[in-house]
Amino acid sequence: MAQVKGKKAGFGAVLWDYLTTVDHKKIAILYLIAGGFFFALGGIEAMLIRAQLAIPNNDFLSAGLFNEVITMHGTTMIFLAAMPLLFAFMNAVVPLQIGARDVAFPFLNSLGVWLFIFGGIFLNLSWFLGGAPDAGWTSYASLSIASPGHGIDFYAVGLQIAGAGTLISGINFATTIITMRAPGMTYMRMPLFTWTTLVAAILIVFAFPPLTIGVFLMIFDRMFGSNFFIVEAGGNTIIWEHLFWIFGHPEVYILILPAFGMFSEIFSVFSRKRLFGYSAMVFATVLIGFFGFMVWAHHMFTVGLGPTANAIFALATMAIAVPTGIKIFNWIATIWGGSIEFTTPMLYALAFIPSFVMGGVTGIMQAAAPADYQYHDSYFIVAHFHYVIVGGVVFALLAGLHFYWPIMTGTMLSEKLGKLEMVIFFIGFHCTFLIQHWLGLWGMPRRVFTYLDGQGYNAANMISSIGAALMAVAVIILLINIIKTLVKNEKVGRDPWGDGRTLEWSLPIPAPYYNFAQTPLIRGIDVLALEKEEGDGTIPSAGPVEPIHMPNNSFIPFMISLGLFIAGFGALYFASGKPWAIDAVADLPVRPWALYVLIAGLAITFISMGVRSWKDDLGYYITKEELEADLRELEARERGAN
């Protein structure tokens, strides 16, 4: 129907297509662009932090602005960069990996991406509307209740909107992987990236609601006069810490598990071997997901929960190292004896092992509760989580970008520039964060905007800042690579790495909008490698060419998200100057129009939802004739290319 098929569609048509699309491959592009934008924004904030800390007694950023910058750096990177970029790869790859024509809920997929984009914009508009949030990405209640202006409210409402999108996407991917697998794609034949996506999606479903509640408590306290965190009225700020970390620790596994999944694929493709210990890998993934919910209080050892609680959480935390260790050894065994090809993704994967292990080791050190009294809130913690998040998640995102780029765009990034980028990023990363372990042990607290001369911190901070600049250089090389590749626009054919093992590499590039003309039949693990070994690499079909049922495009997800975005402003300014709000908000000027904005925004959202529910949306069919014509055209194209 509304598929833009023409080769030279006008800009308006393309824009409208992306605003209304429900195709997982196009939604992947939306996630990639928006996530990449926020990654750049978070990166600029990181550069500001390291510029401020490069020398002692610096006044490049004021103390207040510094707090805003570190808060927005953390919040942006976790919620608006890392997770959406992972969603980009999940959208691009997972349906193709399991032989599905789309995700289970294409409409909700589009709703998820637009909620994320509008939530992200909302959060970042705080910079222009009276100041950004400044209580850290963890936004502990004792700080956030006292924070002046609307900064924290932007954080709270923005995260609520973006978080709703994430929850929806989590439900969508869990359902997709459970119900949409092709015949023969049993659970124990699913590629590891699909498995880790499934577990991460389930973690999202269980981890985001506590954040939703925590953030609501904060919204109500700051803006609507409740007393959850107001100690004088019987409130308790520790509730926030619990709710935040019950979300927060699973969140780090939501990030790292899909990263593990991507590395598993990359190791096996570029070692030209089956993944070693597949079932142990699956088991370890599930176990990590399960344990992930029982360790949140390791972020709260110094709160004073008591020795019993601390001991239990310390032990549970250390236990997670076991399944993680299983994974590390399996990756090493996968490389062992393989015929290794040192491509950019493989280089990142190889660099990931030692880097991530170092982060794991410091994690175990922190898990020892008494020792953590020393490490807590020092630069040691900053070093730990950057080792796992950058050395794990960001390496995976960069590796995945190079690896899956052909599937997403039909072109191939330059390997020469890619390797240069990888080497510089790797050096910059260790240069920035290795030294921070010592800074922490020497006593430098985290989240301070400057430090005095003569404490022995000068050289280490300078080294760290130089490393950060190197990482920025690497990212710029990546951008140049991307632009050059897009301008050249040299199309590649099927299986561009030559060693693809899983179903997504069996498809023509670009994949047709219905993905599979015939439902594939999966005969084993690493199905493409199997069919290459036992035949010519064609995937058998589970049935004849039949009409395909497709979902309609829709503008409603955009409208629902836009409505919430508008309502967010209404709610925020409605509280300004109200006597019941927290002092910091009650002092602001009253905005009489705010209530109308709130009502208008909610009306847009609810009317859009009503329209969606009222109309029958039965989709449309691609006829057998259209499909056969497509297949003939594809055959001619591929013969022409050879």
Place this chain on the structure above:
Amino acid sequence: MAEMRYNVPNDQWPVHPEKATLEGRNKFVGFWTFLAGETVLFASLFATYLALKDQVPSQDHLVAAELYHLELAFVMTMFLLTSSLTSVFAVYHMRNNNFGKMQLWLGITVLLGAGFLALEIYEFVEYVSIGHTFRSSAFGSAFYFLIGTHGFHVIVGLIWITLLIIRNANRGLSVYTAAKVNTASLYWHFIDVVWVFIFTIVYLLGVL
């Protein structure tokens, strides 16, 4: 064009019409996943409530034991539990392709739910009039947030089922509308189960 037929003739009406299509099956699994998330949502609310129960700024604030009336909570429970039963009847008639009876039982479900909601509003008005409000204490905030979130779910459920009754009135039953009705009834059961916990943890434990 072998289009999927949503309007199945009576003699081919499937045993589980709500799961007869791929969309229906997806909806079923997806909605259960959503309910898993909702469970954690309410668990967080219960935890917050228990942490802040009876936490008031001074002696002259009312606490749980002085506030709650088990009689009222019991009548509310009866309303909601019965409405769960009537929604089961509605789904039963949906499976038998009996559109009229399905609509009837859905209507009764809505009426019972509205009765529950009216009693809840009465309870809130009563509490506010004796000084127990959302803003009076941390206990008040936690109480209204927990019960209010449940009440909000009831309102959403009532609007949802009402809209379904109206929108389906001249569409009749098909495997497409069956999936919609089944999802709404799952949601309604969930609201009911949550209320059972509220009755036990808030009201029963509150007066003990």
